[in-house]
Amino acid sequence: MKRGRTVVLGGGAWGTALANTFAAAGRETLLWARDAATIEAINSRGENPRYLPGISLDPTLRATSDAAVALERATLVLAVVPAQTLRAVLGSLASAIPGGVPVVICAKGIERDTGELPSQVLRSVLPGNQPASLSGPSFATDLARGLPTAVTVAAQDRTLAAGLSAALSTPRLRCYSSDDLTGVEVGGALKNVLALAAGAAAGAGLGASAQAALITRGFVELRRLGEALGGRSETLMGLSGLGDLMLTCGSSQSRNFAYGEALGRSEDLNGRPLAEGVATAAIAVRIARERGVDAPIIEAVDAILKGEQTIREAVTALMTRPLRHEAD
Numbered sequence: 403m404k405r406g407r408t409v410v411l412g413g414g415a416w417g418t419a420l421a422n423t424f425a426a427a428g429r430e431t432l433l434w435a436r437d438a439a440t441i442e443a444i445n446s447r448g449e450n451p452r453y454l455p456g457i458s459l460d461p462t463l464r465a466t467s468d469a470a471v472a473l474e475r476a477t478l479v480l481a482v483v484p485a486q487t488l489r490a491v492l493g494s495l496a497s498a499i500p501g502g503v504p505v506v507i508c509a510k511g512i513e514r515d516t517g518e519l520p521s522q523v524l525r526s527v528l529p530g531n532q533p534a535s536l537s538g539p540s541f542a543t544d545l546a547r548g549l550p551t552a553v554t555v556a557a558q559d560r561t562l563a564a565g566l567s568a569a570l571s572t573p574r575l576r577c578y579s580s581d582d583l584t585g586v587e588v589g590g591a592l593k594n595v596l597a598l599a600a601g602a603a604a605g606a607g608l609g610a611s612a613q614a615a616l617i618t619r620g621f622v623e624l625r626r627l628g629e630a631l632g633g634r635s636e637t638l639m640g641l642s643g644l645g646d647l648m649l650t651c652g653s654s655q656s657r658n659f660a661y662g663e664a665l666g667r668s669e670d671l672n673g674r675p676l677a678e679g680v681a682t683a684a685i686a687v688r689i690a691r692e693r694g695v696d697a698p699i700i701e702a703v704d705a706i707l708k709g710e711q712t713i714r715e716a717v718t719a720l721m722t723r724p725l726r727h728e729a730d
């Protein structure tokens with residue numbers, strides 16, 4: 403793949419952390435953001451106090467709100483805005499994104515209104531650009547602090563995926579390539595729903611045993627739904643499925659886990675940071691029903707979020723389901 407300018411769209415926690423990683427590795431990188439104060443803070447003080455407070459960014463990282471100038475010479479674009487805003491953001495930038503340039507989506511979610519995965523959204527908005535997805539266990543604050551991790555970069559075309567993995571890997575970010583775009587996207591989206599469940603169990607004080615049982619059975623649902631949508635089992639067992647599940651279901655550093663925890667403690671949920679799993683839970687339930695996939699934990703998460711069920715009621719319902727063979 404031709405090496406040139408990487409443009410990261412989105413000045414939130416993950417967009418800033420990724421752009422910072424590439425800049426620190428000496429790659430020509432430009433961060434596009436809409437918030438003037440964020441751009442000013444990155445360019446003049448090397449920090450993003452709103453999304454990555456207390457972290458010093460690489461002095462070479464530059465940010466701009468001028469999409470036309472940023473994207474003019476882009477050879478690679480990363481879309482790092484919330485999944486539910488992806489269509490609007492890409493739509494507004496469509497004329498500035500050069501045709502043929504791969505667009506790597508780093509959002510984790512399923513579009514609530516359509517049931518489309520981020521790559522499907524991209525295909526409908528930017529038919530002249532090949533979609534790819536970057537997903538795996540990777541807290542923005544870890545990466546921004548220079549801590550190492552490994553993720554998966556997927557594209558339908560195996561050669562493109564391998565090229566992207568080489569282009570995006572740095573000494574701190576090891577990118578494995580995959581041609582299972584659907585599996586990688588579904589794994590990243592559904593682990594957020596299960597992190598809400600794990601957080602709610604922790605917040606409600608259900609104990610470590612329940613937590614482990616919930617995550618394990620939740621992972622069965624992630625695999626069932628992922629495979630029903632066309633993802634491969636081994637992908638869902640990889641960094642973007644199991645790997646990210648292990649990370650986000652075990653730490654309050656995850657915004658989804660922390661949201662679930664607050665829910666479990668009956669705390670006020672207004673004004674909390676982004677928790678992608680909330681929107682994804684609703685559409686995942688619809689997709690599971692349409693495809694005849696049994697997903698009781700995902701259903702319970704959605705029902706609790708909608709106030710249709712209490713955590714206590716959900717636990718009783720899950721515990722009294724007909725007994726079954728584990729592997730069925």
Ligand SMILES: NC(=O)C1=CN([C@@H]2O[C@H](COP(=O)(O)OP(=O)(O)OC[C@H]3O[C@@H](n4cnc5c(N)ncnc54)[C@H](O)[C@@H]3O)[C@@H](O)[C@H]2O)C=CC1
Pocket residue numbers: 412413414415416417435436437453482483484485487490491508509510511540541542543676678
């Ligand atoms: N924060 C993390 O540790 C990780 C996040 N992700 C995923 O990355 C995606 C983005 O997450 P974060 O950056 O953490 O969220 P964030 O809440 O920190 O930032 C979101 C950014 O998107 C921007 N944005 C929202 N709507 C926009 C619009 N209409 N036009 C332009 N910009 C808009 C906001 O201004 C903000 O800069 C999510 O799907 C998340 O699941 C993936 C891996 C790690």
Ligand SMILES: O=C(CO)COP(=O)(O)O
Pocket residue numbers: 510538539540541542594597646649650655656657658659676677678
């Ligand atoms: O996806 C993530 C880590 O891999 C971040 O998870 P949260 O969005 O729950 O913070």
